[in-house]
Structure formats: structure tokens, C-alpha cells
Amino acid sequence: MAEALRAVVVGASLAGLRGAEALRREGHRGPITLVGDEPHRPYDRPPLSKRVLSGEARPEAIDLPGQAGLDLTWRLGAAAVGLDLPARAVALATGERLPFDRLLIATGTRARPWPNPAEAALSGVFTLRNRDDAAALRAALAAKPARVLIIGAGFIGCEAAAACRSIGLSVTLVDPTPTPLASVLGTRIGRVVAEMLRREGVDYRPETRVEALEGDAAGRVRAARLAGGGRLDAPVVVVALGALRNTEWLAGSGVAADAGGVACDGLCRVLDRAGRPVDGVAAAGDVARFPHPLFPDGPVAFEHWGHAVEQAQHAARTLVGPPEDHGAYAAMPAFWSSQFDLNIKSVGLTNGADAVAVTQGSLAERRFVAVYGRAGRTVAAVSFDSARWLPAYAARIAAGDAFPPILGATDQGRVAPMDPGFPQRPARG
Amino acid sequence: MPDPTLFAAVKDPAHRPDPYPLYARLRESPVALQDDGTYVVTTHAALRALVFDPRLSSEDLPDATHPPTGNPFKDWIVNPIKDRIRSRHRPLIFRDPPDHDVLRRHVMREFTAVRVNAMHARVDALVADLLDRKREARQIDLVDDFSYPLPVTVICEMLGVPPEDEARFHGWATQLATALEPDAREDKENRDKNIATFDEIAAYMQDLIKEKRRHPVDDILSGLATGHDPQAGRMGDYDLIATAILLLIAGHETTVNLITNGMLTLLRFPEHLERLRADPEMAPRLIEELLRYEPPVHFRTRKALASIRMDDTTIPEGAPVVLLFASGNRDPARFREPDRFDPDREDIQHFGFGGSLHFCVGAPLARLEAEAALVALARRLKNPRLIDNPPPYRPGASLRGPQHLRLAIEGIA
Ligand SMILES: Cc1cc2nc3c(=O)[nH]c(=O)nc-3n(C[C@H](O)[C@H](O)[C@H](O)COP(=O)(O)OP(=O)(O)OC[C@H]3O[C@@H](n4cnc5c(N)ncnc54)[C@H](O)[C@@H]3O)c2cc1C
Ligand code: HEM
Numbered sequence: 001m002a003e004a005l006r007a008v009v010v011g012a013s014l015a016g017l018r019g020a021e022a023l024r025r026e027g028h029r030g031p032i033t034l035v036g037d038e039p040h041r042p043y044d045r046p047p048l049s050k051r052v053l054s055g056e057a058r059p060e061a062i063d064l065p066g067q068a069g070l071d072l073t074w075r076l077g078a079a080a081v082g083l084d085l086p087a088r089a090v091a092l093a094t095g096e097r098l099p100f101d102r103l104l105i106a107t108g109t110r111a112r113p114w115p116n117p118a119e120a121a122l123s124g125v126f127t128l129r130n131r132d133d134a135a136a137l138r139a140a141l142a143a144k145p146a147r148v149l150i151i152g153a154g155f156i157g158c159e160a161a162a163a164c165r166s167i168g169l170s171v172t173l174v175d176p177t178p179t180p181l182a183s184v185l186g187t188r189i190g191r192v193v194a195e196m197l198r199r200e201g202v203d204y205r206p207e208t209r210v211e212a213l214e215g216d217a218a219g220r221v222r223a224a225r226l227a228g229g230g231r232l233d234a235p236v237v238v239v240a241l242g243a244l245r246n247t248e249w250l251a252g253s254g255v256a257a258d259a260g261g262v263a264c265d266g267l268c269r270v271l272d273r274a275g276r277p278v279d280g281v282a283a284a285g286d287v288a289r290f291p292h293p294l295f296p297d298g299p300v301a302f303e304h305w306g307h308a309v310e311q312a313q314h315a316a317r318t319l320v321g322p323p324e325d326h327g328a329y330a331a332m333p334a335f336w337s338s339q340f341d342l343n344i345k346s347v348g349l350t351n352g353a354d355a356v357a358v359t360q361g362s363l364a365e366r367r368f369v370a371v372y373g374r375a376g377r378t379v380a381a382v383s384f385d386s387a388r389w390l391p392a393y394a395a396r397i398a399a400g401d402a403f404p405p406i407l408g409a410t411d412q413g414r415v416a417p418m419d420p421g422f423p424q425r426p427a428r429g
Numbered sequence: 430m431p432d433p434t435l436f437a438a439v440k441d442p443a444h445r446p447d448p449y450p451l452y453a454r455l456r457e458s459p460v461a462l463q464d465d466g467t468y469v470v471t472t473h474a475a476l477r478a479l480v481f482d483p484r485l486s487s488e489d490l491p492d493a494t495h496p497p498t499g500n501p502f503k504d505w506i507v508n509p510i511k512d513r514i515r516s517r518h519r520p521l522i523f524r525d526p527p528d529h530d531v532l533r534r535h536v537m538r539e540f541t542a543v544r545v546n547a548m549h550a551r552v553d554a555l556v557a558d559l560l561d562r563k564r565e566a567r568q569i570d571l572v573d574d575f576s577y578p579l580p581v582t583v584i585c586e587m588l589g590v591p592p593e594d595e596a597r598f599h600g601w602a603t604q605l606a607t608a609l610e611p612d613a614r615e616d617k618e619n620r621d622k623n624i625a626t627f628d629e630i631a632a633y634m635q636d637l638i639k640e641k642r643r644h645p646v647d648d649i650l651s652g653l654a655t656g657h658d659p660q661a662g663r664m665g666d667y668d669l670i671a672t673a674i675l676l677l678i679a680g681h682e683t684t685v686n687l688i689t690n691g692m693l694t695l696l697r698f699p700e701h702l703e704r705l706r707a708d709p710e711m712a713p714r715l716i717e718e719l720l721r722y723e724p725p726v727h728f729r730t731r732k733a734l735a736s737i738r739m740d741d742t743t744i745p746e747g748a749p750v751v752l753l754f755a756s757g758n759r760d761p762a763r764f765r766e767p768d769r770f771d772p773d774r775e776d777i778q779h780f781g782f783g784g785s786l787h788f789c790v791g792a793p794l795a796r797l798e799a800e801a802a803l804v805a806l807a808r809r810l811k812n813p814r815l816i817d818n819p820p821p822y823r824p825g826a827s828l829r830g831p832q833h834l835r836l837a838i839e840g841i842a
Contacts, residue, residue, distance in 0.1 A: 369483075406482075406483060
């Protein structure tokens with residue numbers, strides 16, 4: 001019977017490809033159709049804000065490995081526009097309908113656009129989510145603009161700033177919060193990043209809000225107007241304000257999906273409006289919101305590379321096998337970022353942390369492990385150029401150790417819990 | 430709980446030829462407490478978890494070498510200073526972060542892939558030369574005639590030791606390698622010899638380093654002596670000498686053992702000797718399997734700086750910990766049929782070169798030397814046969830390998 005089953009994967013990127021691969025590995029023998037609204041075969045996003053911007057990698061040279069030999073049917077450049085659950089079919093913008101027995105939803109996220117559409121449309125204003133964005137921005141940078149203004153000091157903003165500096169461009173980085181990465185790492189650790197940015201020559205301006213972008217008669221961006229009256233010349237503007245989940249195409253389908261993502265259970269099964277799992281439909285990656293055993297506050301969604309891979313594999317197992325057989329998805333969240341020579345890595349979730357302590361190395365040397373505690377438990381660890389230690393911390397977080405864990409490291413200084421300094425607004429994660 | 434005297438049995442020379450059944454019994458507990466208070470880490474999973482635990486220290490401060498004399502001036506001022514100077518010579522293998530990382534950065538700057546690969550032709554020539562000398566022989570001792578001389582010559586050339594001094598290094602390297610053998614260090618007589626040897630080699634190095642600073646050339650010592658790290662600055666003299674000595678001795682008996690164990694294993698599994706002769710391309714895989722199956726370094730010691738909770742054991746603060754790498758390499762939970770020598774294994778994640786932040790710096794060089802050696806031995810030894818099986822072993826339980834490996838041959842091609 002398994003031979004005839006048809007699988008459709010919507011979203012032809014990391015989670016989609018790894019999900020298709022896992023479907024095959026788990027024994028799905030019928031056709032698999034990958035639907036993607038981008039015209040490209042699946043490629044890797046992390047280099048877009050790093051090596052692609054600096055020119056070390058061409059945007060065409062970052063395809064994800066492992067696409068051959070899976071016997072996939074591709075529908076690229078074709079957006080899914082609807083899901084018909086009673087008929088068990090996906091509707092494409094081309095008018096085509098794809099019937100399925102198994103459906104994997106992996107539509108990820110897109111860049112949050114600059115809020116004023118007319119200003120966002122000025123030429124010279126970029127976002128950075130996909131390959132075409134990166135290619136266009138790279139071309140603009142290669143023309144050596146007098147300055148690049150980056151709005152938003154999250155990971156992508158900081159990485160883009162580093163890439164621009166590495167090719168000798170003047171960079172101004174603005175953000176309304178007191179330090180870079182404030183919502184993820186807190187301002188205490190964020191200060192270390194701020195110092196590095198400045199040392200590397202970035203004109204970093206915290207607590208600065210861009211009110212409007214100004215264009216010239218030709219529709220090219222010229223300047224940014226700051227709240228409180230300042231003005232910055234800016235021939236190139238990178239808008240790095242985070243991401244929005246791609247769930248609009250599911251509106252009215254009966255599945256529980258909104259701006260917070262597609263709701264799933266622990267087995268990655270998509271839920272309907274009544275909270276019941278929909279048979280044969282799963283979701284994975286940036287778009288999925290699900291209960292994680294480590295995080296009691298309610299469902300979470302992660303925008304992390306490793307998570308997209310692992311959750312897609314879990315979802316594929318659910319779709320093929322009896323789902324109850326393999327238990328709930330509980331992989332430890334983890335991400336990395338590289339900026340200048342610095343490697344940042346994190347395990348766990350800093351959301352709601354009320355304390356941070358440096359257990360190894362020192363902030364002054366910018367080489368350390370910082371752990372985050374919440375109500376006396378360890379919830380996350382972040383390393384700066386010390387990634388080798390994180391597996392030991394991940395084990396302590398999974399075991400629910402008291403905060404701070406792992407005292408007595410060979411390179412431990414004085415361990416003093418501090419206020420992490422999260423800005424008063426919901427943390428990303 | 431496995432028998433708490435098993436590790437003592439491992440150290441007993443009677444078990445040197447085949448310690449693996451003891452390891453199998455030790456693995457009943459991933460972290461096996463012994464009756465001397467040592468915690469032996471035995472399984473692949475437990476080793477993986479602990480090699481990157483930041484509470485395990487490699488710092489190994491030499492004991493004070495000067496016992497009290499009753500003379501307050503000597504006891505409180507002169508000898509403590511001497512002891513401290515000696516303790517400052519601790520090389521990176523005995524140091525923890527952050528110092529370890531700084532030293533290692535210096536070493537990696539000089540011990541580059543380019544430098545190692547540049548030795549290719551030279552190693553081939555040395556190998557050929559050692560074999561040429563025994564062309565007509567009907568019997569050789571693979572250790573004395575071949576495995577032993579090769580690594581010291583190679584590392585001396587890379588460091589930049591003048592050829593005329595190389596002979597002295599052979600003697601020094603042999604003596605000082607015992608400093609890496611945990612048990613040999615406890616032996617008072619041996620320790621005194623090491624100290625004397627150390628003082629000799631340190632004095633020699635001091636002069637050599639001065640010379641390299643005056644006339645730097647393209648070798649590792651010149652690089653270390655004149656180099657500058659953007660973060661760490663220059664390497665101090667104490668560290669330089671300690672590093673040079675470490676590079677000399679860390680690759681000495683280890684590489685000897687890899688080559689000797691390699692030939693021993695190939696003679697025990699002659700079908701693979703045949704295959705290697707016919708297909709030298711298989712050498713890299715064969716050598717990885719050797720590093721799993723008969724690793725030159727069986728264990729390394731650490732100290733727990735804080736209590737460490739594992740699934741079924743808690744290692745208390747201050748406890749000595751033994752990372753029994755060779756046991757992890759034979760763990761059936763990780764490797765199918767672990768006691769079979771099988772170069773065709775799909776996945777050989779061994780601990781032959783360690784696995785922590787002290788992961789072997791010399792791994793690429795060791796692989797290159799072993800490959801050149803084993804391929805040449807397979808091709809050139811005519812009808813080699815083991816005379817003693819098992820062969821006599823050197824005393825070390827950690828740096829474990831044959832003392833001699835006598836082979837009957839019908840000449841060398
Ligand atoms: C610039 C950048 C740098 C990053 N760096 C890191 C990093 O250093 N470390 C890290 O851990 N993570 C990083 N990430 C995050 C990581 O890339 C994502 O977590 C990962 O790409 C998520 O994969 P996904 O398949 O779930 O979603 P996506 O990669 O977003 O893929 C979703 C795909 O679905 C398509 N799609 C959307 N809607 C539809 C529709 N209706 N019909 C058809 N197709 C549709 C989208 O166009 C897209 O191709 C980075 C992300 C970006 C953008
Ligand atoms: C077959 C040959 C070799 C084997 C099996 C071997 C094995 C090992 C092992 C297991 C360690 C880890 C020690 C620990 O964790 O405490 C190590 C470290 C080391 N090895 Fe090797 N080694 C070999 C050859 C060499 C060579 C040829 C050199 C250099 C010329 C070398 C230099 C070093 C150094 C410097 C360290 C310490 C690294 C550090 O502390 O960061 N080794 N080796």
C-alpha cells in the first residue's frame with residue numbers, strides 16, 4: 001500500500017529538503033512534490049549575511065547538498081495559495097492543484113519589511129532573507145557606497161555590519177534598544193558585542209530609532225530621518241527587523257495558523273482550530289509553533305538552522321510511521337552566528353531569564369561561556385569563541401540543573417550572577 | 430559495579446599483550462570507580478560527554494622536587510624558586526585554558542598543514558633509506574631498525590635541530606617520553622633521570638633558540654622564537670622550551686607504536702597486508718582503523734576540579750580521572766564487532782588522537798609517517814613472519830607498544 005501514497009512538501013528550502021530526504025529514508029516510496037515560491041533549488045541561508053555579502057561566496061554557490069537521488073518532483077517559482085483539507089489538496093498560484101496523502105508544511109519566514117511601503121520601495125533599500133535579496137545587496141555593496149545604514153542590531157544586522165566592514169565600507173548600525181542582540185542575549189552580554197562593533201569601526205548607535213527614509217526624485221534612497229531630529233545620509237539601507245511567518249496561504253483552511261506560526265503538537269502534527277491533529281499533515285522549521293518539553297510557558301517557534309533540519313526529520317517520521325512510536329520532538333534549541341572573527345553559539349532559550357553568570361573565561365577577553373537562569377534553573381548557555389564547551393552545558397540544561405551549573409571549570413573566574421538586562425518586550429525565539 | 434581492581438590489572442605488565450578483555454569488563458560501568466579512588470571512564474558515550482567537560486583539568490603540577498633540608502634559607506627561598514621555575518616549564522598538554530589555548534595557538538601557527546605536507550618526499554626518502562640498510566637481512570627488529578629512528582629524525586628536521594645534534598635527541602626523546610607515561614612518573618629513579626635529562630635539553634634548547642632568533646630560517650623553532658600572535662603576543666622562553674620539548678617527545682613513542690602495532694596487526698591479519706601491498710590507496714582507512722583497534726595511547730589522566738554528576742556515578746571533587754580511550758574504541762555500543770580489525774568500517778570515530786581540546790597536534794604528521802612506513806613495509810619486506818607472537822612489550826600501560834618486533838624475512842626488495 002505504501003507505494004501509491006503521494007507526498008507534497010510546501011516550502012523548498014532547508015526544512016523542506018531535509019524533510020523530503022527523511023521521507024525517503026523512512027520508506028516513503030510514492031511521488032514527492034516539492035513546492036517553492038522561489039525560482040531556486042534549495043540553498044543555504046546563513047551564508048547570505050556572511051560570506052555572500054563580503055563577496056567570499058557567490059550567491060549561486062550555496063546550494064544545499066543532498067538533492068540528487070531523491071527522485072523529487074519540483075514545482076519551483078510556484079507559490080502555494082491554499083490548502084483544501086476535505087479534498088486533501090494544495091492549490092498553487094498557477095492554478096494547479098496537488099492532491100496529497102502526506103503533507104509537510106515548511107514555508108518558513110520572510111523578512112519583516114520596512115513599515116512604510118513607499119519608503120520600503122525606494123531603490124537602495126534592502127531586506128535580507130533570500131538569495132535574490134543577497135545578490136542585489138551584494139551588487140550595491142560592490143559599487144562601494146559612501147555609507148551603509150543598517151536598521152536593526154539583531155543577528156542579521158550585526159552580521160551584515162561585519163561583512164560590510166570586512167570589505168572596507170563605512171557602516172552605521174542603529175537600533176532602538178540599548179545594545180545589539182538585546183532581546184536574545186540581554187544587554188549585559190550585548191554590551192560585549194557593542195564594544196566589538198565599535199572596535200571594528202562600526203558607527204553603532206544604540207537607542208536610536210529611524211523615523212522615515214527619504215528618497216530623491218529618481219526614487220533612490222538618500223537619507224534616514226531619526227527620531228529626535230537627527231539625519232543620516234544613506235545611499236544604501238539594510239532593513240533587518242526580524243521575520244514574519246509565512247502562514248497567510250493557510251487562512252481559511254481550518255488549520256490553526258496565524259502570525260505566530262502553524263500550530264503543531266509534539267509529534268509535529270498540524271492542529272486544526274479545535275486543537276486536534278490533522279491526519280497526514282505535519283509542519284517543521286521556522287514556521288512551526290509547538291510545545292517543547294523544556295519550555296513550560298506555552299508553544300515556541302525557533303528560527304534556527306539546526307532546528308529546521310531536526311524537526312523536519314521528526315515530522316517525516318511522523319508522516320510515514322505510526323507517529324506515536326517515536327515520542328515528542330524535544331531537540332535542544334541551538335544556533336550560531338559569526339561576526340568578524342567572533343563565533344557566537346547558544347544552546348537552550350534565554351526567554352524569560354532573570355539572571356546571567358559567566359562560568360568560564362571573561363567578558364573582558366571576549367572569550368567566555370555565559371549561562372542564563374530562570375527561577376533558579378539553568379535555561380540557556382551562550383559561548384563567545386568557546387563553542388567546544390556547549391555540549392556539557394546542553395546536558396545540564398536538559399537535566400534541569402540548578403543555576404548556575406558547571407562550577408569549577410579550569411578557566412573559571414569569579415562567578416557572580418547578574419541581571420541579564422532584557423529589554424521590556426517579548427524576546428525573540 | 431565491575432571489580433574495583435580491574436584498572437590495577439590493566440597496569441600489570443602481565444596484561445600488556447591483551448588488555449582488551451579487562452576493558453570489556455570495566456565497561457560494565459561507564460565511569461568505573463577503582464579501589465584507589467580513581468574513576469575510569471570506559472564507554473564511548475561517557476568519554477564523549479567528559480572530554481569536553483570544563484571541570485576536568487590536565488594541569489599536572491610536578492611535585493616539589495626538593496625535599497626539606499632543614500636549612501630555612503634553602504627550604505623557603507632557594508628551592509621553592511627552583512621548583513617554581515621548573516613548574517613553569519609545563520607544556521600545553523599539561524595545561525588548562527586559557528593558558529593552554531594561547532600556547533596551542535602559537536603551535537598551530539607553525540605546525541601547519543603546509544609544513545607537514547612538505548615533509549612527504551623527505552619521509553619517503555628516510556623510510557627507503559632505513560629499509561635499504563637491511564636489504565640482505567634475514568631477520569630484523571622492526572622497532573630498533575625502523576620504527577624508532579624515523580619519527581625523531583622527522584621531528585628534529587621540522588623543528589630545525591642541526592643534523593649533527595640529532596643523535597643526542599634520540600637519547601633525550603627516549604628518556605623524556607616516560608614523562609608522558611603516568612606510571613613512570615611515579616617512579617622516583619626515573620623521575621630523577623627525567624629531571625636531569627630535562628635540564629640538559631633545556632640548556633641545549635636555550636642556546637638553539639638564541640641562535641634561531643639571531644638567524645631565523647624556515648623551521649618551527651625559528652617561527653616560534655620570532656613569531657608574534659596578534660592576540661597572545663610573543664612566546665616566553667619558558668614556554669618555548671617546554672613546547673619544543675613536547676613536540677619532540679609527544680610524537681616519539683606514539684608514532685613508533687603506531688607503525689609497530691600496524692605491522693603486528695597486519696601480520697596477524699595477513700589478508701589486509703596483501704590488500705595494502707596491492708592497493709596503497711587503502712592506507713588512510715587502514716590507519717584510522719589501527720588507531721581505533723590498537724591505539725598507541727591507551728589512556729590519559731585528568732583531575733576533577735569540582736564534583737561531576739554522571740548518569741549513575743558522581744565523580745567527586747579532586748578525584749583522579751582516567752580517560753580510557755582504548756576502551757571507548759572497543760565499545761560494542763558504538764562499533765559493530767569492535768574486536769574485529771576491519772579497515773572497511775563505514776564510521777571510525779576513534780579516540781586514537783584523544784578528543785578533547787588537547788586533541789593531538791601531530792595527527793596529520795603521524796598519519797603521514799605511518800602511511801609512508803606501512804606502505805613501504807608491505808611492499809618491500811619479502812615474506813615477513815612474526816617470530817614472537819605476542820611480542821615483548823615495553824612497560825607503559827598508556828603508551829603501549831612492543832619493545833621489539835622481530836620479523837623473519839627473506840630480504841628487502
Ligand atoms: C541571512 C540569514 C542568516 C542566518 N544565519 C543563521 C545562523 O548563522 N545560524 C542559524 O542557526 N540560523 C541562521 N539563519 C536561520 C536559518 O537559515 C533558518 O532557521 C532556516 O532557513 C529555516 O529553514 P526553513 O526551511 O524552516 O524556512 P525557510 O528557509 O524560510 O524556507 C521556507 C521556504 O518556503 C518558501 N515559501 C514560503 N511561502 C510559500 C508558499 N506559500 N508557497 C511555496 N513556498 C513558500 C520560502 O520562499 C522559502 O523558500 C539565518 C537566516 C537568514 C535569513
Ligand atoms: C601515532 C602517533 C600519535 C598518537 C597516537 C598521538 C596521540 C595523542 C593523544 C591521544 C593526545 C591527547 C592527549 C590528552 O588528551 O591528554 C595527543 C596530544 C598531543 N600530541 Fe600526539 N600523538 C601522536 C603523534 C604526535 C606527533 C607526531 C606530534 C608532534 C610532532 C604530537 C604532538 C602532540 C601534542 C603537542 C599534543 C598536546 C596537544 C594539546 O595539549 O593541546 N603527537 N597526542
